[in-house]
Amino acid sequence: MNLLFGAFLFFGLGALLAVMPWRGAKAATFFGSGGAILGCLLGLVGAGQGLAAGVAETFFLPLSMPGGAFSLRLDGLSAFFLLPLFIVGLVGALYGTEYMGSGGKTRWSGLHWTWYNLLILSMTLVVTAANGLLFLFAWECMSLTSFFLVITEHNLAEAVEAGWTYLLATHLGAAFLFAFFLSASAFSGSLEFASFQVLGQLSTPVASGLFLLLLVGFGSKAGIFPFHVWLPDAHPAAPSHVSALMSGVMVKTAIYGLLRLFSFLPAAPPWWGGLLMAIGIVGALFGIAMAALQRDVKRSLAYSTVENIGIILLALGFWMQCRATGHYFAAALALAGGLIHLLNHSLFKSLLFMGAGSLMHGSGSRDLNRMGGLMRRMPITGVLIVCGGLAISALPPFNGLIGEWFIYRALLESGTVLSGLAAFFPLVLIGLLALVGGMVIIVMTRIIGIALAGEPRSSAAARAHEAGWRMWGAMAALALLCLAGGLMPVLLLQVAGRAATLLDPAAATLLADNAMSPWWLGIMAVFLLGCILAAYGFSRWRQGCGIVPSSATWGCGFAFPSSRMSYSAESYTELPQSAMFCSCLNPSTEDGRTIGFFPEAKSFSFEAPDPVLERLFKPFFRRAARVCSGFRGLQAGQLHVYLLYIFSVTILLLFWVGQR
Amino acid sequence: MLQLFLHLLLLLGLSPLLPGVIGKTKALFAGRTGPPFLQSYYDIWKLFGKGLVISRTTTWVFRAGPVLGLVVPVLAALMVPFGSIGAPISFAGDLIFFVYLFGLSRFFTASAALDTGSSFEGMGAAREVTFACLAEPTVFFSFIVLARLSGSLSLDVMFGQALNTAWQSAGPSLILVVACLFVVVLVENCRIPFDDPNTHLELTMIHEVMVLDHSGPDFGMILYGAAMKLFVLGALVVRLVFPGSTGNVWFDTLLFSGGMLLLAVVIGVVESTMARLRLLRVPQLLVGTLLLSFFSLILLLR
Known part of the structure; x- marks a missing residue:
């Protein structure tokens, strides 16, 4: 706990010193990022200790505010959510020192660092608060600081508009949270979380009402379907390391709030879990389909966040439902899957957002169709983005597979044991999850294939240059963590087990059992890496020692291929869109059809606005x-x-x- | 140890024979002599000795495609029983790893294709990833049927002794599963009616057009990998149809090899008697198969 206070101090100092008006932008970056990095390091140690100790630490300081108190609590669940926060906050600050310093953004960098430090500070408070009023205060601070970060580039109209949408959505959601805390304190007589234990005696209809308040209130922040509409606009508008922090960590604080306050409610009836599962799978399918239609790389990644939140919600909903119906084994697997996927997602999504930022930095555009050929020009960034793409597609040997493996196993476990209609829904979900998995591969090969591979699609992309070491170093740290998670899945399970102890002690006991441990996944991942090395060695050996002759890509006899002839972001998803997607997702196209033998110049434009927002x-x-x-x-x-x-x-x- | 050795020997030694048998069957139907049975071995051997030309546009991703295309079927084969020869590696939930492993090779094959910057390869990549999306749930549903019947979540047990009793208790479901997995074998290995492995430049190609720019040892690895993929997925179908065991390892090996060759003949017959589907029909057929696999599950749930 003391380490956390040290972290608070550093964040506060960083925030203050970054706006000292008499120093230049360089000093602002130095103090701002320094405060964030030192604070995150301290906090990381503190969170690690909290996770290892397994005992809850509390701190109480009465305030004069009615009902309010500066009451903190660091237990397994809090520490579990602090872990990704400090990791991403740390590497984000490192990344930001270079990202913000480039391209004339220096003017705002001081203020930006203030908001960045305050955002991490308020998120730490959200996750550790043990008082309703303090929680709401920290929640509002988090919304406001992230709003100011979204409009960092406030000379762009779209950034400001995205900011307003975000502010509106997040405050509408917060209203539901106020309603929850007011009614909860009416029942318990106090806003202290410790007194919320009384809520466990509520009748089911009242508790269901409270649960729905929580779902809408936190759902609007987490970006669950259909309250996700602000997310695809706001996340891309922010600077990339802030997008990483928002998409990777901030949406998870809402999941934290949902889990924390859910744990005070009485035993859940099965339909709560069913509702979460339904929202989750619809969100996952919708999110990934929309991600496939975006040509803005960051927007595509933001929609992929909607998809991943959907998968996490599906797992947590399945946990609730299995617990309500007495299938404790499947419940434990689902809870582990949800928590592990949550942790993993914060790592690989941050990696991908930072990668997208580096691509923008190099090629000067967020549009996939104006990138191309960046793997040759930005080799390190390219490799790291491929790593992130593999992780998010849940492919071995990276960490993404571990969480999904647990979720699949939970569904399979109950689907094969139960009979009749009870087994029907988990089994349908397996099929839909497999469909989502296939579509993630479409989205990721699209980003890699269109942005990184092939010929440059614009002159700016042809002149692209590699990012500096601080940018790729930050991404490399995340990529290594992703790989480590894939090679040592047992570690991930242990970390998730700590958080599970608080939510569901029975599940945590089951998870601690060795029989459940995903040993084999780690062994297979190592095996896979070994085989890849061997095959690569074979390929190099057969290639001989000489230089491999290279020539132009075969154009079937056409001698002057240009990048305008190659597959674009839209053409890559044209087939999935026509074959699989519901027509309500159809993008609006400005027709570019040509008529006659000597057609005049035509333009073709393609836009995929969010159907929920529009309709x-x-x-x-x-x-x-x-x-x-x-x-x-x-x-x-x-x-x-x-x-x-x-x-x-x-x-x-x-x-x-x-x-x- | 013997098991692992036999497994790898069968996989590495026998797999290139399958394309040869398919080719011979097709030649027989067309009234030609056709290439010899061992043609694939000659091709692979020759390609491994040849030089390599790569496109100026490409990067390491282009070279990674063949490497993963070769590695993934080998690793996947270790989790699949060949006839009654048990799988060397087996753990609860390995079926999920099995499916995602093929996802890995698809990821890199598609990325490698896009790496050339050619629109032909882009076209093939887009088709491959789309059709695989629809084939994946089918595989899962078929596996779930077997998991329910055997009460286990590892491929070795699912395709193990339990199949004998399962054929008696849930015959109709299993027949549907065999049909679905056979379609998956055809679509994943780019066979008619989904894709034509013999032509390169038709605009309707999927897999062949993706590997257009690969040459020399890299292309040899792709051919070898494709043959092994056919072998691994085919082994599932063969095991389903011949679930028995004679008790003697060598007889079992012979029985399994015979089954694989028979499967190759059947694929050859299908290829000779059917026309390639129009591209827009392919997703419809895949969705149809998906529903069929789902129906087989419902039969079991009732």
Whole structure:
């Protein structure tokens, strides 16, 4: 706990010193990133200790605010969520020192570092708070600091618009959380989490109401379907290391809140889990389909976050449902799968967002169709992005497979033991999960194949250059962690087991059993690496010692191939879109059809806006705005009308007081 | 140890024979003499001795495609029983690893194809990843049927002795599973009616067009890997159809080898008697197979 306070101190100092007006941008970067890095290092040690100790530490400082207290608690669950926060915060700060220093962004870098430090600070508070008011305070700080980070490039209209959407969505969600805490404190008599244990005696309908409040409130932050609409706009707009922090860690704090407060509620009826599973799988399918249609690389990754949150939700929902129906073995597997996938996702998604940032940095665009050939020009970044792509596609030998393996096993376990309709749903989910897995490969080979491979698609991409060591060093650290997770899955399981102890002690006991341990996955991963090395050696040996002659890619006799003839981001997903996707996802295209023998120049444009935003939320808010504009007449803007309002309200109040 | 040795020997030694048998069967139907049975061995041997030309556009990803294409079937084969010769490696949940392992080779084959920057290869890659998406759930559903019947989550047990009793108790389900896995063998190994392995430049090709720019030892590795992939996936179908065991290892090996050759003949017959499907029909057929595999599961659940 003391280490955490040390971390708070560093974050605070970093935030303050970064905006000292009398120093230059260089000093701001130095102090800002230094504070974040030192704080994260201290916090990492603290979180590691908390995880290893397995005993909850608490800290209590009364505040004069009614109902509020500076009450912290560091236990297995908190420490589990602090781990990715500090890892990503640390490498993000390292990455940011170079990323923010380039391309004329220096002007805002001081303020940016302040917000960055405060964001990590507030996220640490969210995860460790043991008081409702403190939690909400930290939650709001987190929303506001991340809002300011989203609009870092506030000279771009789209960034500002994305920021407003985000602010609106996150505050609508927060309203539900306020409702939850108010009603919870009405039942328990206090806002301290320790007193929330009383909630366990609530009747099922009341508890269900509270659960739904939690789901909507945290769901809007986690980006679960259909409250994800802000996410694909906001995450790409932020600087890349902030996108990594938001997509990798901030959305997980919402999962933390859901799990933490869920643990106070009484035993869940099966439909809670069923609801989570339904939302999860729909979100996963929707997210990955939309990711395949985006040509903005960061937007595509943001939609992939929606997909991964869906998978995590599916696993956690399955855990709840299995526990409610008494299948403790499958429940333990599902919980382990959800938690491990959550940890893994924060690593590889951060890696990919930073990789996307490096590609933007090199090629000057976020558009896949303006990249191409970057593997030759940015070899280190290229390799690291491939690593991230393998990890997110759940392919061996990286860590992504471990979490999904547990989720599949949980579904298989109950699907093969149960009979009738009870087995039907897990089995359908396996098929859908396999479909999602296949589509992730489409999305990732698309990013790698269109952005990294082939010929440069723009002159800027042809002039691209490798990022500096701080950028690729940060990514390499994450890639190594991803590989380590794949080679040592037992370690991942142990870490997840600590968090599981608090949520479901029975599951944690089952998980500690050796029979469950994913030893074999690690052994197979090592085996795979060995075989790859052997085959590579064979390939080099057969190739001989001479230089391999190279020539142009065979163009079937056409002598002047150009990059405009190669497959583009849209053409790569044209077949999956026509063969598999629901027509409601169809992108809007501006027709580029040519007529006649000597067609004139035509342009073709392609856009895939979010159907939920376009068809559900935008019409709703437009309508709400229309209805509300009827009340505009009340705001006459004339002094005597306002005086009349005040007068009449006073009279009404007098009457009301007189009645009492 | 003997098991592992026999496994690898069968896989590495016998797999190139299958394309030879398929080719001979097709030649027989067309009234030609056809290439000799051992043609694939000659091809692979010759390619391993040849020089290599690579495109100026490509990077290490292009070279990684053949490497993974060779490694993945070998590793996958270790988890699959060949006839009644048990799998050398088996653990609970290895079926998930098995499926994702093929995902790894697909990831790199598609990336390697896109690495050339040619639109032909891009076309093939897009098709491959799309069709695999639809084939993967089929594999999972078929495996679930077997997992339910055997009560185990490892391929070795699922394709083990339990099959004998399963054929009596759940025959209809298993027949559907055999059909589904056979379709998966055809689509994953780029056979007619999904893909034509004999032509290169048709715009309707999938796999052959992806490997257009590979040459020399790299192409040899691709051919060898493809033959082994056919062998591994085919072994599943053969085991399903011939679940018995004679008790003698050598007889079992012979029985299994005979089964594999028979499978090759059947594939040859299918290729000779059917026309390639139009590209837009392929997803429909795959979804149909998916539903069929799901139906076989429902039969078991009722």
